[in-house]
Amino acid sequence: MEQEKLYQSLSDRLGKLSKFPRMKDDGKSIASLLEEHGFSRRDFMKWAASMTALLALPASFTPLMAQAAELTDRLPVIWLHMAECTGCSESLLRSDAPTIDSLIFDYISLEYHETLMAAAGWQAEETLESSIKKYKGRYVLMVEGGIPSGESSFYLTVGPKGQTGESHAKEAADNALAIFAIGTCSSFGGVQAAAPNPTNAQPLHKVTQKPVINVPGCPPSEKNIVGNVLQYILFGTLPALDAYNRPKWAYGKRIHDQCERRGHFDAGEFVQEFGDEGAKKGYCLYKVGCKGPYTFNNCSRERFNQHTSWPVQAGHGCIGCSEPDFWDKMGPFESPLADRLYHSVFRGLGADATADKIGATILTVTALGIAAHAAISVIKKPKE
Amino acid sequence: MGKFKDLFVKRHTEFSPFYRWHHWIRFFSIIFLIISGFYIAYPFLSPEVDPNPTGFLYAKGRTFHEIAGFIMISMFIGKMYYFFFVKSDRDEMRSFKDLFSVKKWMKQIGYYLLISKHPVLSGAYNVLQLVAYLALYLMLTFLIITGLILYMHVYHDSFLAFLNTPLTYLEVMFGGLASVREIHHVLTWGIIVFIIAHVYMSVFNAIYGKEGTIDSIVSGYKWEIPESEK
Structure with a gap:
């Protein structure tokens, strides 16, 4: 009706x-x-x-x-x-x-x-x-x-x-x-x-x-x-x-939702580097930087040039080009989002710092602090 | 007993059964969330290249991450209720009084610098501890929100359909799904640092403060030297 x-x-x-x-x-x-x-x-x-x-x-x-x-x-x-x-x-x-x-x-x-x-x-x-x-x-x-x-x-x-x-x-x-x-x-x-x-x-x-x-x-x-x-x-x-x-x-949907390589994503089958065995078999491009999971578009369904092909089919991950500020947010384009570089202003210090690198550094400093504190507290008697 | 003198120590209940259970369920869920989260961010385990159907390792990793996430959320909600509405737990609320006392701050920092005595507390937590816990809850809140936004795009029905409008609003505010994902990742590091510091502080207080409090989170009891024995 x-x-x-x-x-x-x-x-x-x-x-x-x-x-x-x-x-x-x-x-x-x-x-x-x-x-x-x-x-x-x-x-x-x-x-x-x-x-x-x-x-x-x-x-x-x-x-x-x-x-x-x-x-x-x-x-x-x-x-x-x-x-x-x-x-x-x-x-x-x-x-x-x-x-x-x-x-x-x-x-x-x-x-x-x-x-x-x-x-x-x-x-x-x-x-x-x-x-x-x-x-x-x-x-x-x-x-x-x-x-x-x-x-x-x-x-x-x-x-x-x-x-x-x-x-x-x-x-x-x-x-x-x-x-x-x-x-x-x-x-x-x-x-x-x-x-x-x-x-x-x-x-x-x-x-x-x-x-x-x-x-x-x-x-x-x-x-x-x-x-x-x-x-x-x-x-x-x-x-x-x-x-x-x-x-x-x-x-309305993410690139990722209708991707032809999605089965390999769930199976944990990833291209480790461009040109490897997985790449030849059409495995998921997540580990070489595909931003399909954060990008809303219909490329995976409609493709380009009269449905001929699209980036993921051609073997390169999505770069998230239809998202706001994609140039700043989606890079580096050929590694996962977790590897995003934080450009610090401290005279270029940590120009290649990822979240994990910064996190591990803070963790190391914390561990050192703890070790020093523990060592001193063994020697020094508590105040009664 | 050599140089230790025999003391009469008083036993009192430090943590209720709910408190202990929620603590450990939350602990294990958070540990699992961290490990599986790093796996989702960068799948470090991959099955051999094989033409046969595989065990769907990555999908399982995600599924269990989501399950652990919801367990963590339920513990978060339970603890919130406990904190705000359970009468026997007023001790936690009372800690806020000390936040406005400069003396308590100075003494507390002095205690950790090993130069002064531990201040007498109005509530359950000392000022530094309280601030650390507030930071933890703030981080957890944002982790839960960002986690739900990420989950919303994987599972669209029922509960998540209900939350769709407010979560979409927040998603835009965070600057898109990629930013949401990034905030989720960065906050995880905050949680890791918190856990390390938290465990050390507990051990330090138990040994240095001679309270044996490291057991309390399992047994519920705390041992105290009564004033008459000091």
Whole structure:
């Protein structure tokens, strides 16, 4: 019953949405565009079924998903680059062949994307301004990269007008319908916000007052990026979120929970060093630094590059890239978390000190103190 | 008896049966938690590389760590109840009075430096002991909370589902699961140092203070020289 109700409400919503005009007037429907690029209807439906499963919806919702994908030309997306490496864009674009995801995204809904667009300079600035104006309150904003803010905002100066990235992001966010922070940098600050954070890079949610959905990962998989757009078209609401504002459908479970090497973890079968017998047999990578047990993401289920592979499958542990402050907290990346180094300020003393090393040192000092105290107390008589 | 003179000593009950039982159950659970905890942090035992199904050593290590953890928590709760609500245990509460006396502090430190007599206590514990125990309880509290947060992501139902909201709030406050895990590890070292110091102090007091108190945690009795015999 519940399922039928949900189906009906989503179906109604899509029906209403389809009455809106397309953003572009050249009249090409998504169906015809896909056909033009060599995707059969069958390919498209297969893709829609996998996206339905990704969002944890019942298989019977596949037609709705297909319909939602065909309606993406009603929802403009503005994509901003802040202080970043463009890895998130790469993740979305660099699949082995143009995929349905990237087709929908690049050709249809993206109104502004600095890496993809042909425009430059004044032209580009004009495109951004006019799309914000034209679609005011109706576009989805996706931001990639950390944002140098406050007095350090000049570290990111963009465009012919020499505006700071911060002011760009603020303005775009103020007029957006929904805001997604794509990647760890715009979600949590990422690598450039790692200690000592020289440019005072901040996550997007620190720069705007509006609710921001975080889609972290370095990079997030293309499915998690597109999935958020489709989810928004389908439901018209923001998804269920975890404590860090990450959509639960993607970040609800740990890497560890669905890892293909999990059986070896429980069996106590570990890779002792890279290239050993255990590594050849696909044993657990915990002892060579896998941070999967502390990382919430769906890599172990969705993988990357059209489900081809992912770090753990390739033989290196997870580095926890979708967690807040991962650069500071998850290192060293190739040994367990217990080996974390505490950088002391005592002229570099104990720069290689782990918790166990510090603990053992304190314990030794305690033992020495006890021995000395015991020895003296044998000689010295108690006061009566 | 050579240079020892015969004394009439008074026997009085130092520790109640509950107190002794909880102490030892807690002791063994903590020892097991430390060993299994270090194993979880860095699995130093691994079965031979073998294509056959193994004994699931690591999973068992974790299971027993969790069981020992819950035993430790139940002892913690029991002792809390005993401390706050059991009338015959008011002696522990009375120790707090001495915390505000500079003289008691000076004398206590002097006693451990072997230069002055042991001060007369208002309650069960001396000031240094009391502060050490407070630190222990603080560490245990955080170990329990961080432990439950780690467990919450392994077991999602019933009790842990009930605690999910407050624990998630704390998880974010600690700075994510990785930080929680780290705090759990660092505090364990605090407990280890506490145990070593605690055992030494007990032995030292039993011998140097001539009270034989090391037995009391097993037998419950303490031996005292009455004023008339001094």
